[in-house]
Amino acid sequence: MSHKYPLTDMLLQHKVAIITGAGQGLGQAYAQSLLDQGACVVISDLGTNRSGEGATEDVIAEACRALRFDSGQLISHSGRLDNETGCRELIELAITRFGKLDILIHNAGWVDYQLIEDLDADFLERAIDINLRAPIWLSQYAWPYLKDSSSPRIVLTTSDRAMYQRYAQSGLVAYAAGKMAQVGIMNALSLEGEQHGILVNAISPVARTRMWGSSQPPADLQPEWVAPGVLYLASPLCQDTGYILRASNGQFTATRFCENPGVVYPTDLKRVECENVADVAAQWQQIKET
Numbered sequence: 001m002s003h004k005y006p007l008t009d010m011l012l013q014h015k016v017a018i019i020t021g022a023g024q025g026l027g028q029a030y031a032q033s034l035l036d037q038g039a040c041v042v043i044s045d046l047g048t049n050r051s052g053e054g055a056t057e058d059v060i061a062e063a064c065r066a067l068r069f070d071s072g073q074l075i076s077h078s079g080r081l082d083n084e085t086g087c088r089e090l091i092e093l094a095i096t097r098f099g100k101l102d103i104l105i106h107n108a109g110w111v112d113y114q115l116i117e118d119l120d121a122d123f124l125e126r127a128i129d130i131n132l133r134a135p136i137w138l139s140q141y142a143w144p145y146l147k148d149s150s151s152p153r154i155v156l157t158t159s160d161r162a163m164y165q166r167y168a169q170s171g172l173v174a175y176a177a178g179k180m181a182q183v184g185i186m187n188a189l190s191l192e193g194e195q196h197g198i199l200v201n202a203i204s205p206v207a208r209t210r211m212w213g214s215s216q217p218p219a220d221l222q223p224e225w226v227a228p229g230v231l232y233l234a235s236p237l238c239q240d241t242g243y244i245l246r247a248s249n250g251q252f253t254a255t256r257f258c259e260n261p262g263v264v265y266p267t268d269l270k271r272v273e274c275e276n277v278a279d280v281a282a283q284w285q286q287i288k289e290t
Helices: 025-036 058-066 084-098 121-146 173-192 227-234 277-282
Strands: 016-020 040-044 074-077 103-106 153-157 199-206 244-248 251-255
Touching: 016 025, 016 084, 016 121, 025 040, 025 058, 025 103, 025 227, 040 058, 040 084, 058 074, 074 084, 084 121, 103 121, 103 227, 121 153, 121 173, 153 173, 153 227, 173 199, 199 227, 227 244
Parallel strands: 016 040, 016 103, 040 074, 103 153, 153 199, 199 244
Antiparallel strands: 244 251
């Protein structure tokens, strides 16, 4: 079999990456994948519980013990990322230790449930902090260094639970809002990054982790089976931007929101013309066709 790109065991040699939420599960699997490919990696995890509360350095310390790496290849961080200062400090840590930054993977997040009638401000704020504020501030402070990289990459994290109504679950309104926010951030930054060669994509992973409620190694939906997709998006092999890579059970499919053919935005949607609400009602079946 021929390959457009040569296969190598050191795909990310001399690259520097930051991975948030890397203390367990998917983030730890991503970290091991990048380390195996020669990257220098900063792993960050505050050690919160499943509801995004609390903090313990034990989580990131245990990850450092579990990961396999060469001397000087890995450093850890356990600071907060729910504010601008914390995000800036994480970027500066990578620059101070390794002198550059090529890859930013924002995996940090949490899953918990509150029905809309029970939703409280603190719960919603935690979701907004880690899913909206953190990726924006991290990207802002990473941007000048990514512009200097020969293959700059940002990988954000969304969810099928947010993107597809058929997979929605009751009580996940705060979670879904945060994960859809990262799709919007991806779209905006992928355009803004084009002139600098900064490619911005997102992963939509399915894996049995602590967030799923799993405490034992799973027989299926393993986090390690998502890692090859993230490795690809973070590597020079990837030459696309603005895509969502869905990953589940070792299978991958890329998607994005695409416009209808022939549209002249915003004046002509090339679709169904209506003059009043009666027209909309009468032609609703045609209007909702995808």
